[in-house]
Amino acid sequence: MTKQEAREGEDDNTLSRRLFITAMGAGAVAAGSGAAWAQAPSPAGPPSTVTNPPRDFGPGGAPTTYFTDPDILSVDPLFNQYAQPNSAIVRLWTGALWAEGPAWNGQGRYLVWSDIPNNRQMRWIEDDGHVSTFRMPSNNSNGNSFDFQGRQLSCEHLTRRVVRYENDGAVTVLADSFDGKRLNSPNDVVPHPDGSYWFTDPPYGGQLYEGAPDVQGGPSNAGGRLNPRLGQAVGIGNARRELPTNCYRIDPSRRVDLVVTENQVPDPNGLCFSPDYRRLYVASTGKGPGDTGPGGKGDVHVFDVGTDNKLSNGRLFTDCMVDGVKCAPDGLRCDVDGNLWCSSNAGRAVGYSGVTVWTPDAKLIGRIRLPEVCGNICFGGPKRNRLFMAASQSLYAVYVNTQGAAPG
Structure with a gap:
């Protein structure tokens, strides 16, 4: 063999190794191993969000x-019956500043979600996975949903209101005040079969990043050093927090009723009904801008819903502690069996952010680990058996062996 042939053989061998490594994924090689490729040890356990190197969730990942x-x-x-075998978590898209409020449009077969700081709503279309800007500006919208008539509902931080996008393209303001006072920053909204809409009103939009602070002297701008009008349209930046952090019901007549007080659930965030609409779940998140009290504790509360739409028997559902880690909830959805699926924000506790799943008796049965903090979730897809997860900068999805209990 000539020297040239030897060099060509070495080049071919090197190229073959590179192609093989690329096909198998970097996670198949033991980190820091000096052993030859043929002797590289197999992984000690399945790859996960806590492996080194971290798992690639993207479509190009192993x-x-x-x-x-x-x-x-x-x-x-119990959770085995809800986990779909041979279905993998996939990152569908990344590029948000803070992704929130996913909602599925059944007729259009697309998902809409909010990118709050970027003041836009995004849309993912199922047929080819195309992602585009759906609505911009969105008034720093947060939670979205679709009602039983297929109309989109959105909670707007910037304008402190709940709106409905009609089928003809018009916009209806459903609520922007209660008892003559401006709302704080509506966060999440769900429809009821009787034509009403229920929503939470914490103060998270009263900050520069996700909306606009209060005017000088308001709770989120007590010192007056912030100028809430900078970068805003005329008329924006002249409001201040006037109400406690409550939950409300918008009657079909458009009357707004108080249903859950701040004393019952401070800093309410995500909410959803049980499949039979006899229970209302409400997540209480952390302390918000301008809060003078202790704020939310990162737990979930549940209420019984009477035939007169009055709530009773309010109680703690779960403190969201898992293995000693606080998996603070945000968005909530129920499946058809009444299990509660909660987005999880575990901060820097890698491997605990994602989704937690609880039975109607508040028993933790399953978890979905994501590499980013999860803000909100929804069931979608044509069969409503795909869980979409808006998590920090990205959108994730996985098929499950159940269906969401409600549209949107």
Whole structure:
């Protein structure tokens, strides 16, 4: 063999190794191993959000190669019936500043969600996975949903209101005040079969990043050093927080009724009904801008819903502690069996952000681990059996073996 032939053989061997490594994914090689490729040890366990190097969730990442996704955890065997075998968590898109409020449009077969700081709503279309800006500006919208007539509902931080996008393209303001006072910053909204809409009103939009601070002297701008009008349209930046952090019901007549007080659930965030609409779940998140009290504690509360739409028997559903880690809830959705799926914000506790799943008796049965803090979730897809997760800068999805209980 000539020297030239030897060099060509070495080049071919190197190229083959590179192609093989690319196909298998970097996670197949033991980190820092000096052993030859043929002797590289296999992974000690399934790849997960806590492996080194971290798993690539994107469409170009290595396949999980396992029967069930290693980041879908059955805490209790009950969850096995809801985890779809051979379905992997996929990052569909990334590029947001803070992704929130996913909602599925069944007729259009698309998902809409909010990118709050970028003041826009995004849309993912199912047929080809195309993502585009759906609505900009969005008035720093947060939670979205679709009602039983297919109309989009949005909670707007900047304008401190709840709106409905009609089927002809018009916009209807459903609520912007209560008892003669401006709302704080509506966060999440859900429809009821009787034609009413229920929403939460914490203060999170009263900050520069996700809306506009109060005027000088308001709770979120007590010192008056911030100028809430900078970068805003005429008329924006002249409001101040006037109400406690409550939950409300918008009657079909457009009357706004108080249903849950701040004393019952401070800093309410996500909310959803049980499949039979006899329960209302409300997440209480952390302390918001301008709060003078202790604020939310990162837990979920539940109320019984009477035939007169009055709530009773309010109680703590779960403190969202998992393995000693606070998995603070945000968005909530129920499946058809009444299980509660909660987005999880565990901060820097890697492996605990994502989704937690609880039975109607508040038993933790499953978890979905994401590499980013999860803000909100919804069930979608044509069969409503795909869980969409808006998590920090990205949108994730995974098929599950159940369906969402409600539209949107």
